[in-house]
Amino acid sequence: MSVDSNLFEKLMIFSNQNSSKFTLSLNDTDYDLVDVSIEHSSVPVNEPTTRGGVYFSEKYAYKMKGAIRDLSVVPLLTKKMLGPNTEFGELKISTSIESDNKSIPLEIFTNLTNSVQTPDSIQLSMIIVKLESL
Numbered sequence: 001m002s003v004d005s006n007l008f009e010k011l012m013i014f015s016n017q018n019s020s021k022f023t024l025s026l027n028d029t030d031y032d033l034v035d036v037s038i039e040h041s042s043v044p045v046n047e048p049t050t051r052g053g054v055y056f057s058e059k060y061a062y063k064m065k066g067a068i069r070d071l072s073v074v075p076l077l078t079k080k081m082l083g084p085n086t087e088f089g090e091l092k093i094s095t096s097i098e099s100d101n102k103s104i105p106l107e108i109f110t111n112l113t114n115s116v117q118t119p120d121s122i123q124l125s126m127i128i129v130k131l132e133s134l
Contacts (some may be wrong), residue, residue, distance in 0.1 A: 008062055008131055011106065012038050022095045022108075026076050027057055029108040033066040033093060033124075045046060066091075067121040080112045082093035090121055090129065105134040 014020060015038055022033035040062050056101050093108040110126035117123075 004016065004131060007133060008104075008128075009100050010104075011095075011097055011108075011131065012040075014099075015020050015095075018098075020095050020097065022093050024073075025067075025094065026073060026080075029049060029073075030069050031068045031073050033068060035123075036064065036066040038062070038064050038128075062131075064108065064126045064128055065124065066126075067123045069121045071117070071120075071122060074117060077115060077122070077124075082097070083117065091124075092127065107132045107134060 002057055003083050012097060020036070024033045033125045042061075090109045091112055093110060095105070095108065096103050098104070107130075108128055109130035109132075110128050112124060112126050114125040115122055117131045
């Protein structure tokens with residue numbers, strides 16, 4: 001996992017204190033990601049392991065949750081979900097934070113671990129696998 005912990009801390013603090021805009025890009029279409037929360041927490045493994053022979057999991061992960069209110073994204077997420085699907089892909093989410101009075105554009109790459117569809121949105125649970133400043 002290539003996540004700069006200092007940059008991640010800045011992202012967590014900024015997104016908790018400000019109303020950051022997050023945009024998920026999928027198949028050349030952008031979707032607003034709302035109600036975003038980001039945290040560093042444990043995952044249900046006792047030691048670092050390869051899960052299902054598909055992806056590597058540490059004991060702790062950077063997790064992100066958010067919702068998309070445009071339900072046209074639902075069919076596009078099918079091949080992105082981890083789990084029984086071994087041919088999953090990363091989701092790319094763009095945002096920006098401010099640090100030292102400068103705007104820092106970021107790209108967040110995640111694996112989708114769970115989704116819950118409601119009548120007016122789809123809620124995504126993701127694990128951050130890469131965080132890059134542009």
